[in-house]
Amino acid sequence: MTRRRTFTLVVLALVLVFVLGSIATIVNTRRQMTHDIDRGLADDLDISMQLYNSFELAEFDELDAFDDLDVVNNPIATILVDPESGEVLVEVPAGPVDDPLARADLSTDRIVDGVGEIFTVDSTDDGPQYRAVVGLLDDGRLLALAVPLDSVDRTIRGLSRTLAATLVAMVTLLGVIIFILQRASFRPYDELIDTAEAIADGDMDRRAVMVPADPEIRRLTDSLNTMLDRLQQSLELRRQAEDRVKEFAADASHELRTPLTTIAGYSESYLLGAASDPEVVRKQMTRINSEALRMGRLVNDLLTLARLDQGNGFEARPVVLNSLVEDAVSDAHVTDPSHRVRFEPDHGRRIRVLGDGDALQQVVANLIANTRIHAPGANVEITVDQPDHAHAVVTVADDGPGMSQDIADHVFDRFFRAGESPAADSRSSGLGLSIVAAIVDTHGGTIDLDTTPGAGSRFTITLPTEAGPDPEPS
Template identity: 40%
Template sequence: MSSNPPADPAPRRRWSLRTRLLIGQVVLLVVVVAGIGIATELALQQFLVHQMDVGLSEAAKRALVDSGGGPSLGPPPEQHTAPGPPPSTEAQTGPGPDFLNRRSIQPDTIGALVDSDKSVRAGRVGTDGVQSALSAAAHEQLAAVTPGKPVSLDIPGQGHYRVVAATTWSGKTVITGLPLKSVDATLMRVFLILLIVTAVVLVVAISVGIWLIRRALTPLDRVAATAARVADLRLDRGEVTLPVRVPVADADARTEVGQLGVAINRMLDHIAGALEARHASETRIRRFLADASHELRTPLSSIRGYAELALRERDALPPVVAHAMSRVDSESRRMTTLVEDMLLLARLDAGRGLEHTPVDLTRLTVDAVSDAHIAGPDLQWALELPPEPIVVTGDSARLHQVLANLLANARVHTGPGTRVTTALAEDGRGGAIWRVTDDGPGIPDELQPEVFERFARGDSSRSRRAGSTGLGLAIVAAVVKAHGGAIAVESTPGRTEFTVCLPGALTVAG
């Protein structure tokens, strides 16, 4: 039984340093403000409940006295009264105990009297002084209150109350309760004020935090901009200078960003030194190649001249000597070609050797393909031209050499019967595009990245019916670059295409 491997989790979103700092600041501020608010609410609640308990204790003492005394009091003393009706008392106005009939009782006060037989008389004083009955559930809840410290209850149908119970000398339980709605209203008002203050503080903190973070990270932005400018420089060849450095103000080793700026400046100094050493080495090599090529032209011309002179008397020479002189002439010609190519590359590297004249690419293409057809009659040569001539500014001889080398490359590295198509077209911007396509065996994948390097060879997979210096495509790339153009290759088995893009006006490459 096989199971599919788990899919890779989606990459997590990376937040910027500014965002993380701002979120951290906001979270810390929220935690601090929330802690202060909770502590304030708890302290205020404790204070208000304590104040409520003081009033509740006074009300409970009066209710206890009105109900027959407290636990520390004995039975009421006997009173001798004259015969006649009892003294006048306040009439009961509701179902609650007698102490609720006091005129000074606080509105919304709840009172209950639990007899020894568990019967309960309970009521609530309204704002008009009239008592109202409580529900049976409220009776049961009040009857369950034990004497001792005040407790908070949610009495069904009445709301949130603070109640306290006490026992009289006769065993009755007197329960007094005061409403907590004023306390709850005060706490809610303070909570809303804290929310508003928190929102205002967060808005102010976020605004100030964005400004502070942006100001604090501005040096880091300048360091990043310096690194970006260096990254955009062409450092692969030629004389390279690195005038960009992190400003002195952002390279203070006493700060974290300054330490980064100091490190980048040191790195740029090392890179600049390495580039100068590399350029100096390349310059010496190019000068050596140019001087050596120039100096070799004279002895090579002399060798070729003596070889040709000897070959004029071929019949008078022994066969072995005649064959040797023929080989000397052939190799001297090949050596001369190699020296000329090396000298041309040295001149192109130095930015010399180009002319600025109008070049008719249509006529040049026809001439190059005709020469290639004569040199390789066993290949099929095709030509695709635009209806109107294409003229660019450049060096006619060098551009002819570009196309001739591309056609020679196809002729040398493909077999008989290969179809080679040369196409010329406009690029829509005043320039031209050359395409040389063949249906040969193709260029190996590992050779394609370095096909335009000097002395690159692909003998293992492309047939070689003639000698090659390995500099043909390197010269093509150098000439095209010197004209400000670009060259690319795409190759698969059965199809290889070289594409040359040339601007309308010659632009000397730096």
């Protein structure tokens, strides 16, 4: 619709310009021809006045020279008037002698009023207009000459027909040229429209491949392709997120089903009276309590991951990384004194990061717990360093059995268990390292794993440092 409207407007604009130009041409041509007639009429009046002033009216019939004239066509109408009596003394019509033109509508009063002027008058019948001039003779008589404007009218009509034919030819030719040029200029937009329609039909891999010379269209094409790339990436990320949510829900359901089944089984056994021995009842209640605690830990881990997935970040404030690592190590010693975890704090150096102290301490605690579950009896060494002014690095290394590359590629996946430890399934939900990766990512950091079978594992956490005053001691 826009293309047709543009084509119509351009053609109408050309027609309007040509029509206005044609009108101006016709008006100027008529004015110029009229001006030429006026000059010739003034010259003829001077000559005629000299002739009439040289002879009396009665003497014209006695001139032999007039008998030899063979006048076929008289271009000028002549009227001689006596103003006192109002009598028309001489009246010679213009045009062929045998078929003169209709006389000019020049009454005695109009002739008297038009002395010294050049003016336009109509004819008495349906004849042409006249351009008339009136002169005063020496004896007081008035001589009026009138030139018919039929030649001007014929010229103007011919010019109008020529201009009309030219207009039709011009509109036809220019219309074809404009249509071809418009079609060529809109070809890049047609490509963009086809691309958009293909994408709307589901072809997300379609791109606008035309690279036109017009920089504006090229920028539009590049912008469209960039937008489509980002849209496709967003849709892919959304699909992956939906797949993760489905997988997460399925895994969570599976993980929760086990403790719930255990609790339900022991409780039904007790209600049915199958366990009457107090020792058996105590063992059943202990198992119910253990499974309930396990389910509570799993629910807490799920809530933590859900909060991180929703983008609900932690409260960011300056924290001393050395101190929170030292606290996590102390807590690990209390939880399992046999677990050999070594950390040499440097109390003279304070490495600060911007983040949530509790969450970062949970990161270190989860990594320590991971070594306790999957590398029991191994020596664990933790270090904190600041290699440059913009980054802080925490490493948690153990000399345990290590992992194969296949396992290492999935250790941060949710509900993933290596299954190498006999106690792994009973004490691990498979979410600890997922929570570690999510917290580190929320703090703008990275976590890497370096491990080989039989050579232990090394987790390296890199966090951005925080510039500012030291935090207040807690």
